[in-house]
Amino acid sequence: MASTALILGATGGFGCEMALALHNHGWQVRAMQRRPKAAARDLADLPFIDWVKGDAMSAADLRAAAEGVDLIVHAVNPPGYRNWAGTVLPMIDNTIAAAKAVGARILLPGTVYNFGPDAFPLVSETSPQNPKTRKGKIRVELERRLHAASKAGVPVLILRAGDFFGGRQGGNNWFAQGLVKPGKALRSITYPGAEHLGHAWAYLPDMAETAARLLERADELDRFAVFHFGGHCLGQGVEMVDAIRYAARNPDLKVKRLPWFALTLLSPFVETFREMREMRYLWQHPLRLDNSRLLAFLGHEPHTPLDVAVATALGRLGCLPSEAMKLQPLPA
Template structure:
């Protein structure tokens, strides 16, 4: 029988792409959701998922959902950044407890929030984690608990990456919340940082495929493994805005500065703006992830050409027609790249 993977957070960007990647690698996929019937209707095109009822804040629910699972993908986040401080640590504790009880490996998508300026500009897996923000401190604490759990017999795989984009859900990501307006035709692009400062982007389908390939070599993984996913490194960060305009056939669309001043004024009243403002430091300096360990282990990092990745994302967000994405001449190359290692 195929191995079973439990995904907590399957309706989010990384969780949804992990479901697809694991299915393609022969896994049976189970997903926990507070309203499983509603989730099954919303994601009817992913009928291969076995939806089970449960709440990530309830330890008994997580433990029950993880029975007979070989991995637990912990991809859950509070929607709209609400109450991060009160939810993310209890949720990771519940996943750890379930993994201890069932013997499952935890798969955790990491970010660059763990790191402060002392680790810039090139981040390795062992770079010092001295965050300067509240959210970064929470990320460090989550990883600390995962490492401690690995010393008690829980297997852990962390894949850290830059800013997410792509996937079946807009989620909490800069591409959808800062650069474009989901559901609206592209008229302009907002850019959060200086145009010349490099920036790292992680296309979620590529990141999920990478995690699935790492799991395919589970016997070669240690009890606690962390890998950095290089993704799309743009030496001139503004290149992302240029590609967005090109794919949308709106080369005349203005590139505007993100209104940081307005975000600052509204942050006491809008939690999403408050959390976005806290991450401004990551746009002021180049922050790149060193994927040498990953490439040495896999031989290759799955990589969709940027124009294909952006076109697919814009189409999913309703910013362009699907036909515009399909007409891109690199589509065949992207499909081929998915199948190589």
């Protein structure tokens, strides 16, 4: 019988791509959502998902949804950075309890929020975790709880990556909400950092495929397994700018600076701006993820060329003119 995965956050960027990757690798896919009928309509091109109703903040809902599964993909996060303190840790506690009850593995898409500037520019799985932000401290505590759960018998896989972009539902990230404007033709690019500084990006279809390949060799994984996904670790931020210009077939697209000062002024009144401002340090230092451990284990990291990944992401966001789409067909 095929293994079964329960995905929390299947309507989000990583969760959606993970559903597709697991399906392609022969898994049965179940997803819990507060509005499952609406979710099924939104992801009608993924008809293989078995939608069940439930809320990740409810331990009872999650336990019922997890019955009979082999894997819980914990890809759920509050949108727009809102109310992390009140939701992130209760949700992971519910996932841990459900996984322990049914004997399932937990897969977590990790971030670089765990790390402060003292770990830069090259961050490995064993780099010191000294976060300077509230969200970073929450992520450290989240992983600490997963590590404790692994010692109690719950297998855990964490795949950490840089800033997400791309995918069918890739609209809740810096690429979609900072650099470009979804649904609008490109008139300019807003870049949050200095163009000469390196930055780590993770194309979500590649990241999900990597996680699926790791799960194919689950018997070889440590009880608490952590890998870093290299993705597109760009030597300079201008490489992402140039990739967007190339996809738009417009080498003269203007680059604007993110108005950090305005975000600072508005942060007392807009929670999302306040939380975005807290992550500014990630755009002030060069950052790469050391994926040597992943390469040693898998032998290869799935990698879509940057120009194809960016064009596909922009196409799905509705940012490319029809002539650019014709010049560079987007992958399915």
